[in-house]
Amino acid sequence: MFFQRNNTTRDSVKRFLAQVLAQDCNTVPQAFSTDALIVCEAGLTPGRRRFPYRDPYLLMVSFGMGTVVSTVAPRIPVVRRLLDGMHRDEIFSGKGMHVLSQLVTMDDQFLAGPDLKFSCSQQDFTPCKPPRGLRMEVLQNSAIHSLYQIDGFRHALRYAEHSSRPDTIAVAGYLDNDLIGVAGACADSDDLWQIGVDVLPGIQAKGVGKSLVSELTHRVFKAGKIPYYSTSVANLHSRNLAQSLGYFSVWSEIYAVSDRKTPDQNKLGRH
CATH class of the missing domain: 3.40.630.30 (Gcn5-related N-acetyltransferase (GNAT))
Structure with missing residues (x-):
């Protein structure tokens, strides 16, 4: 998978990150620029971040527009039903977390996040001087x-x-x-x-x-x-x-975590 890595400007960094997160979610970068709720089937796609995959997988990502949910096939209709009619802000708040927690609890998982993700470009970088000593x-x-x-x-x-x-x-x-x-x-x-x-x-x-x-x-x-x-x-x-x-904010994410250990050398997902 070829990504156009460019760390020079804010726009080029955001484009690259959309490519990587699209691989994380098994979707296309354009999915993050819509206001819709998009639920897609998780997959071990090349180019994604190398976190260990925990089955049944669930990852929610928002770039500030709509929400992309990546999960295993049996969960897809359930997630669509639970989140139907919810705005992005509701999904990433207590209401959305509550309904999805009930889903993942049945598989001995819990939800982590929401995490805020920041990145930086060479153009935006503002270095500082270290304190004395x-x-x-x-x-x-x-x-x-x-x-x-x-x-x-x-x-x-x-x-x-x-x-x-x-x-x-x-x-x-x-x-x-x-x-x-x-x-x-x-x-x-x-x-x-x-x-x-x-x-x-x-x-x-x-x-x-x-x-x-x-x-x-x-x-x-x-x-x-x-x-x-x-x-x-x-x-x-x-x-x-x-x-x-x-550093500037780029995306938010919520993900399901369990206590089961999965070898990270041959699985992908959240560590």
């Missing part, structure tokens, strides 16, 4: 594994040496030689890298996390990739951090 170290690929010996940075690192979504770049922040924060990028697909950040308690809101994400974003662009950043609806600090660096 912060030393940053950049690690790549297998060099990142040395950080796995230190717990507490699980929003930033995958802590997995063999993964279909490997850690590719990490920026570690030190104060007086003490590790106080890490920002990491993992390859959710070949060209779309997800950014996460963790800062030790007591250090937050002092510019450390912002500086680490700023340096990491620069490195992702330098690698020719497109960064994206995920937050929960309630995490206002994380949202503000991303937006202060030039």
Whole structure:
């Protein structure tokens, strides 16, 4: 699957993301630009993000227009009936979550989200200067594994040496030689890298996390990739951090999760 990756402008990044999310949902990019509710059958399509598939699958995505729901065939008529007549805002609110929770609970699943997804272009990127005394170290690929010996940075690192979504770049922040924060990028697909950040308690809101994400974003662009950043609806600090660096909101998603483990090397879906 050939995607036209271009991280230069906001429009080019959004077009690329629509291509990737269309593969996630087994639909076409144009589905995200309509006001309709579109329910399609999930499939293991090439080019999608490399999350492990959890059967029965359910993923809901909105780019701010309508809603696209990707799920397994037996659920399609049920989802259409449950969401019939609902506006996008209702679907992504307590009302929609309630009716869909009843559906997925029957399969020992629960709904996660809504998550807000941000991305950035080179044109929008607004780097920041690190606070005084912060030393940053950049690690790549297998060099990142040395950080796995230190717990507490699980929003930033995958802590997995063999993964279909490997850690590719990490920026570690030190104060007086003490590790106080890490920002990491993992390859959710070949060209779309997800950014996460963790800062030790007591250090937050002092510019450390912002500086680490700023340096990491620069490195992702330098690698020719497109960064994206995920937050929960309630995490206002994380949202503000991303937006202060030039990240812009692109889509929202809700997905079904279960406790069953699926090998991620041969399945796709949400981890």
